[in-house]
Amino acid sequence: MHIFNTSEISTFFLIGIPGMEPANIWISISICLIYLVAILGNCTILFFIKTETSLHEPMYYFLSMLAVSDLGLSLSSLPTMLRIFLFNAPGISLDACIAQEFFIHGFSAMESSVLLIMSFDRFIAICNPLRYTSILTNARITKIGVAFSLKNVLLTLPFPFTLKRLRYCRKNILSHSYCLHQDVMKLACSDNKVNVIYGLFVALTGILDLTFIFMSYILILKAVLSIASQKKRFKVFNTCVSHICAVLIFYVPIISLAVIYRFAKHSSAIIRILMADVFLLVPPLMNPIVYCVKSQQIRNLVLGKLRQKHS
Template sequence: MESSVLLIMSFDRFVAICNPLRYTSILTSARVLQIGLAFALKNVLLILPFPVTLKRLRYCKKNLLSHSYCLHQDVMKLACSDNKFNIIYGLFVALSGILDITCIFLSYALILRAVLGIASQRERLKVLSTCVSHICAVLTFYVPVISLAVIYRFSKHSSPITKILMADIFLFVPPVMNPIIYCVKSQQIRNVILEKLCQKQSLQICLISRKSNL
């Protein structure tokens, strides 16, 4: 779902930069709602078969998971029966994620081409700065995912701690970092945070001065 949201956001940036005059007519509220519902339905239909296909497998006495949550690859490896269908379907779901990141890359390639067509260098930097938060969010999400997939596919003899650490990073880092990324970039949110911090600091200074007077 997060991958789909990042893809929708990249399309939003593409329309805003490459076709700004028609932005409001292309991305109407109704159309955005339709896109969101379509992607949500797609993701539910993709994930729904996982518990069904895992339930039909026969498991051995070993029932200890390697991670702090149910990762499909991890549960699948505990099965004693044939799990070829799970492997093929897992690969199909992974390819859908690759399609998302490919579309994101394509949208930014088109954005870069449009930006390079702008004569003023100052305007180029101004336009590209609007994409910084989204690019950071994409990297925060996809780097742990790709790293975890590479470890599972190619580093079979790697330390279990490495796999657990990467899986936990994939689980916790994106939702923790996303608010920070957008807060730092958004001037309005940044001003509110600085104002709150200044108020808190002023209050601490007042309390310290009162204690010293006492």
């Protein structure tokens, strides 16, 4: 493996967890189990939402969008992570790397957008419950889903083209077990100012999503506190717990990683690698579990199917 090259390079090398190479087989088993549970959990949610008429409601349609984005994140990162830990094959071509980072960033942006839509859904359900179904009609939900999906595709579409125009002629070792835009562009030996500026713009859209989510919950909290009955207040706010957990599961690793890169540049590389892996592995794993535990309708359907199979 050559770290420096005098000619233009076309192959990059991803890394696993430095110093943990002897345990790669056990790490690969753990990762396989995480991916298996994540894919099975999200597919289960999609199956029940599609087949059960009782779940044909706006909240569950948005949950299905979240499950699709989680599946996309899992399937985008799965190939390279398993190749590294299971087969000890860290090499990846430039084109494959650029394709992977496009899908990872695209599905990450989609997840952020879906979490924002779900916060608006909770806001309407709590602050304007009588008009909830008339505001969030099936046609409007479809338009919202298509509009945000198109926005995210257009937002991340420049990434492959801006990376492809760069020259890579010295370093060829990446910092993670999958490709990210900011990681690849740092290896370029040509001017990458366009990539830096556009990357910041995309990051700002994510911050904007989080800001609107926060504002939605301020209004939700204000509405909940205006309810006289403490029992009813708790019951209403309890409908938001699953979404709050999903927001924390998605944004806490991203914010932590950004803080580490900004204020703890000399921290251990293993911490940064583990936080980056948590960002991709944990949300697709935990979101189905959280919603199955907290949503009584989904929980009852899952338990009912299990009892049916057992009997």
